[in-house]
Structure formats: structure tokens, C-alpha cells
Amino acid sequence: MVSIDNVSVKYKKTILKEVNIEASKGECIGLLGLNGSGKSTLLSAIAGLKKPSSGRIKIEGKTGFVTQENALIDELNAYDNLLMWTSFKKDEIMKALNGPELSMLKVTDYINVKVRNMSGGMKKRLALASVLITGPDILLMDEPLAALDIPAKQDILKFIDVFKQGGGTIFIASHDEGVFDHCDKVYHLKDGKCTLLDKSTRVSQIVI
Amino acid sequence: MIRASLKRILYFMPFVIVYFLVLGLTALAFSLLAESVLFKDGSFSVVKVAYYLPDDSALNETGFSFVSHMESVEGSISFVEYDSDREVHEAVDEEDVSAGLIIPADFASGIFSGTNPEIEVVFKSADTFDEHVVADIMLVLANDLGVGQASVQATYSLCDEYGIDPNRSYDISEQVRVSELAYAMDRFHAIDIKTIDDISTYTLVQKVTASVLIYIFILSVFVFAYFCKGSNRAFVIKAKLSGISLLKLFSTEALSVWIMMYIVFVLFFIGLKFTSIGIKTSAVLFMIPVMLLLACLVTGICYLFKTPVSASYISFAFFTVLMYGAGGLLPIEFLPRFLQKWVFINPLKYLIDFTLEVMFG
Numbered sequence: 001m002v003s004i005d006n007v008s009v010k011y012k013k014t015i016l017k018e019v020n021i022e023a024s025k026g027e028c029i030g031l032l033g034l035n036g037s038g039k040s041t042l043l044s045a046i047a048g049l050k051k052p053s054s055g056r057i058k059i060e061g062k063t064g065f066v067t068q069e070n071a072l073i074d075e076l077n078a079y080d081n082l083l084m085w086t087s088f089k090k091d092e093i094m095k096a097l098n099g100p101e102l103s104m105l106k107v108t109d110y111i112n113v114k115v116r117n118m119s120g121g122m123k124k125r126l127a128l129a130s131v132l133i134t135g136p137d138i139l140l141m142d143e144p145l146a147a148l149d150i151p152a153k154q155d156i157l158k159f160i161d162v163f164k165q166g167g168g169t170i171f172i173a174s175h176d177e178g179v180f181d182h183c184d185k186v187y188h189l190k191d192g193k194c195t196l197l198d199k200s201t202r203v204s205q206i207v208i
Numbered sequence: 209m210i211r212a213s214l215k216r217i218l219y220f221m222p223f224v225i226v227y228f229l230v231l232g233l234t235a236l237a238f239s240l241l242a243e244s245v246l247f248k249d250g251s252f253s254v255v256k257v258a259y260y261l262p263d264d265s266a267l268n269e270t271g272f273s274f275v276s277h278m279e280s281v282e283g284s285i286s287f288v289e290y291d292s293d294r295e296v297h298e299a300v301d302e303e304d305v306s307a308g309l310i311i312p313a314d315f316a317s318g319i320f321s322g323t324n325p326e327i328e329v330v331f332k333s334a335d336t337f338d339e340h341v342v343a344d345i346m347l348v349l350a351n352d353l354g355v356g357q358a359s360v361q362a363t364y365s366l367c368d369e370y371g372i373d374p375n376r377s378y379d380i381s382e383q384v385r386v387s388e389l390a391y392a393m394d395r396f397h398a399i400d401i402k403t404i405d406d407i408s409t410y411t412l413v414q415k416v417t418a419s420v421l422i423y424i425f426i427l428s429v430f431v432f433a434y435f436c437k438g439s440n441r442a443f444v445i446k447a448k449l450s451g452i453s454l455l456k457l458f459s460t461e462a463l464s465v466w467i468m469m470y471i472v473f474v475l476f477f478i479g480l481k482f483t484s485i486g487i488k489t490s491a492v493l494f495m496i497p498v499m500l501l502l503a504c505l506v507t508g509i510c511y512l513f514k515t516p517v518s519a520s521y522i523s524f525a526f527f528t529v530l531m532y533g534a535g536g537l538l539p540i541e542f543l544p545r546f547l548q549k550w551v552f553i554n555p556l557k558y559l560i561d562f563t564l565e566v567m568f569g
Contacts, residue, residue, distance in 0.1 A: 134450060
């Protein structure tokens with residue numbers, strides 16, 4: 001479903017050097033690395049927002065990107081924020097929110113609450129819903145668990161499993177050890193190079 | 209997206225109105241008071257000028273008395289008599305006065321006799337605003353007196369050419385070409401001090417109103433930086449992945465900003481109709497493109513900076529300087545001379561001129 005073949009990204013210096021990753025349907029790929037190691041750049045390249053200097057990225061399906069900062073409008077409620085990105089009518093939005101994947105995010109519970117009055121977890125779930133409502137096959141998530149409390153993290157992790165089961169492919173860039181337990185493959189990015197980690201390797205050892 | 213944008217407009221409108229109401233009322237008060245504040249006695253418009261006039265010429269004294277009691281001169285210059293030319297120089301050096309005039313004893317008689325007596329105009333280098341005004345007045349004075357002298361001399365030359373006695377002016381009209389005489393006599397005026405309103409198409413109040421209107425609309429970056437999302441990386445990424453180009457995002461937001469700005473302008477327009485400024489009714493239509501241009505400018509600024517705070521403060525600093533340089537905050541005639549030369553390359557000057565034409569032209 002996603003094939004990254006010898007991809008390098010350069011700006012003033014080399015950010016990614018000959019990265020190779022294969023991801024199939026229903027697979028979750030974890031990207032691990034220190035700040036500035038190129039995780040977000042790799043996700044942007046997969047989303048088509050950054051052009052690789054060399055190599056090729058082949059994608060089959062529609063991409064959705066949940067960025068680290070949210071793209072929500074504070075003065076609008078959850079429903080209007082969803083309305084911003086779709087041409088759906090109200091009943092179509094409500095129908096989508098009650099679907100198998102989106103219902104887990106429980107956005108309907110706070111559909112009329114303004115973003116400025118939401119907690120971090122509510123905002124993250126809404127941000128995710130606003131991406132999912134467009135029906136992506138490949139989901140790119142940049143630090144999805146950052147600044148969330150434990151119940152909110154658990155909601156997101158549950159969602160990851162459900163999305164995989166539904167045949168979706170996920171790429172997750174994170175510092176959070178817990179998220180990699182839900183990944184089928186974990187890649188370590190360091191000095192622009194991307195290495196597949198052995199399943200027996202503890203993520204915490206790599207990061208330190 | 210359009211429905212959501214309209215809802216955002218409804219949400220933002222109260223904040224926008226409060227912003228413009230506060231600044232607009234301040235600006236309106238400033239506009240209405242501008243003329244009296246700028247030209248009131250005791251401010252820079254009344255300046256002290258020293259003069260020395262030798263006692264031995266009744267014609268000189270009559271002429272000087274006439275000039276100093278002219279309405280425009282009396283309101284602008286306070287003449288102080290000194291007993292010698294040396295004292296006039298000292299007064300200027302010690303900055304007791306802003307300038308000095310030393311009038312030769314044969315000045316009045318010299319004009320009529322065809323000799324060339326010169327008034328000595330004394331002033332220091334113009335650094336302050338007052339000094340610029342005085343320097344300008346003195347130059348106009350010196351120029352006009354010079355023209356007057358030259359005209360009389362020209363008349364005498366013509367008389368000489370035609371063999372006419374110059375002291376018998378009734379003979380001149382019979383033999384000198386009328387146009388030549390009319391030119392000479394027309395130039396025979398001593399002082400013509402102009403006010404800003406005399407030399408401008410628009411009154412000072414109208415100029416200040418148009419300029420300040422443009423200024424506060426540009427500075428609405430303070431409010432709209434929180435409305436426009438083009439500087440939010442996550443928002444732009446989401447738009448791109450949702451098939452919305454940056455241009456479409458910009459257009460939607462610029463149009464939203466324009467709607468809000470135009471509503472505010474209409475409110476201003478209604479307010480100005482109750483004043484004596486004299487805004488034209490057609491301005492409500494012709495200001496549509498001006499508001500659109502300003503909306504695009506404001507939205508563009510908001511897109512350029514990463515945070516609303518940096519967009520607000522940098523645009524405030526930049527546009528305040530640009531507006532001052534365009535003669536917006538002070539009339540062009542009041543700017544330091546070196547800035548007056550650069551006014552014509554300032555795009556805001558043309559925007560202000562167009563706004564003046566549309567609102568008051």
C-alpha cells in the first residue's frame with residue numbers, strides 16, 4: 001500500500017538518507033527518533049507535502065495526516081470544524097461520526113462544544129475525526145499521544161487497533177514507548193538513516 | 209467551508225466592531241479637532257520674527273504696517289521690532305526669534321526708482337518643524353518681493369523703451385501693450401502666505417479622515433491575525449490534503465475579512481454622514497474595491513507571519529512609518545524636506561489620494 005524506495009530529502013543538509021519502508025494494508029509502522037531526526041519530514045514526504053530529493057514514494061489509496069499541532073478553529077464548535085473540511089450535510093456528518101471507526105472517538109458527545117472549551121484529549125479526538133471523515137486509507141500521525149492524559153491515550157491506542165483491523169495503514173511518529181506495542185514494524189531514524197528495529201529490542205534503550 | 213466561514217464571521221464580528229469603534233471614534237475626534245489643534249495660537253503656527261526697519265522712511269513703515277496687519281500674516285507671524293541689524297542677527301543666533309528681516313532704508317523708494325534694494329532674510333538651519341514653516345514663509349516672502357521688484361523694473365524698462373515718464377503712469381496705459389502691463393501689475397504683490405487648506409484640493413479634516421481610515425483598516429491585522437489561518441502550518445497541511453489550495457484558502461479568508469471590513473465601513477459612513485466632513489454618498493459603492501484591496505493586504509500580512517502577535521507588531525511598526533512617509537499622519541507639506549522627496553514612491557500615498565477622491569472628490 002505504501003512503498004518508500006531509496007528516498008532522500010535534502011534542504012540545507014541531508015534530513016533523510018536513502019530510506020526504504022514497505023507497508024501493507026492493515027499494517028502499523030512506528031517511527032522512532034530524537035527531535036529533528038526527520039520523523040515529521042518523512043510523514044510530510046509520504047503525504048506529498050515535501051518532495052524527495054531522490055527516490056520514489058508509491059501510495060495506493062487516500063492519505064490523511066494528523067499533525068502535531070491541531071488544525072482546529074477555536075471559535076467554532078466540533079460540528080462546524082468538521083463542516084469546514086467536507087461538503088457533507090449535517091445528517092451525513094452525524095452518520096459518519098456514528099460509523100465503526102469514528103464512533104470510538106465519541107465526538108458526538110461534544111459535537112456542540114466550542115474548541116476553545118475542549119480538553120486536550122477532546123481536541124486530539126476531534127482533529128483525528130476531522131481527518132477520518134474524509135475516509136483516508138493511509139493515516140499519518142505525528143506525535144498522536146503528546147500531552148494527553150492516560151484515558152485519552154488509551155482511546156487513541158484503541159482507535160489505532162480498530163483502524164488496522166479495518167484494513168487501514170498507519171504511520172506513527174512518536175516518542176511514546178506505549179504506542180510501539182501497537183505497531184507491526186518500528187523504524188529508528190538517526191542521522192538521516194532509517195533502520196528497522198528487531199522486535200526484541202527495547203524502544204527505551206534505542207531512544208536513550 | 210463557506211458555511212463554516214460565515215459562522216466564523218458572525219462569531220468575529222462583535223470583536224471587529226469593538227476594535228473599529230474604539231479606534232474609529234478616536235480617529236474621528238482627531239479628525240474633527242485636527243484643524244483647531246494644528247493651527248491654534250501658541251502651537252507652531254504662530255512664530256516670532258525679528259525685524260529692523262530704519263526710521264527715515266514713512267513709505268517703508270506704511271508698507272510694513274500693511275503687510276504685518278494682513279489677516280494671514282497676523283495669524284501666523286508675530287513681528288518683533290529691533291533697533292539695529294546687529295540686534296536682529298543676535299536675536300536669531302540666540303533663538304529668541306525664529307527668523308529676522310532687515311529692511312534697507314531705501315527699500316520702498318528703491319522699488320519705484322528701479323534700483324534693486326534687497327531685504328536681508330536671516331534664519332538658522334531648519335531642524336524643527338517650526339523652523340521649516342518659518343523658512344518656507346521667509347522664502348515665499350523673499351521670492352515675492354523679488355518678483356515685485358523685477359516687475360517694477362520691467363515696467364520702468366518698458367516706459368524707457370517707449371519714451372514714457374515712469375512717474376506718469378496714466379500715460380503708460382495708452383502706449384504699453386495691455387498684456388505686458390497686466391503681467392507686471394499682477395506680479396506686484398508682496399506677500400501671499402498660503403495655508404494647507406488653500407493649496408490643497410481637500411481640507412485638512414478630509415485628509416486626516418481618509419488617511420486615518422486607511423491606517424486603522426490596515427492595523428486591523430491586530431484582530432484579523434486571529435481570524436486568518438494561513439500562517440498555521442497544520443491548517444495549511446490539512447487544507448492541501450483536503451484538496452483546498454492555498455490560493456482558495458486565501459481567497460475565502462480575504463473575502464471574509466472584506467465582508468467584515470465593509471460592514472464596518474458602512475457603519476463609519478453612516479457616522480460620517482452626521483458630521484460636517486462632507487462624505488459623498490457614492491463612497492459607499494466606490495469604497496468596495498478599496499476595502500477589497502485592504503482585506504487582501506491584511507490577510508496577506510497575516511499569512512506572512514507565524515504568530516498573530518508578530519503579525520500585529522511588525523505591521524504596526526512598518527505601516528506607521530509608511531503612513532507617516534505618505535503624508536497620512538501629517539500633511540505632506542508638514543513633513544521634513546528630505547521625506548517630502550520620497551512621498552511619491554510611497555504606494556500608500558496613492559491609496560490615500562484615491563480614497564480622498566472617492567470620499568470627498
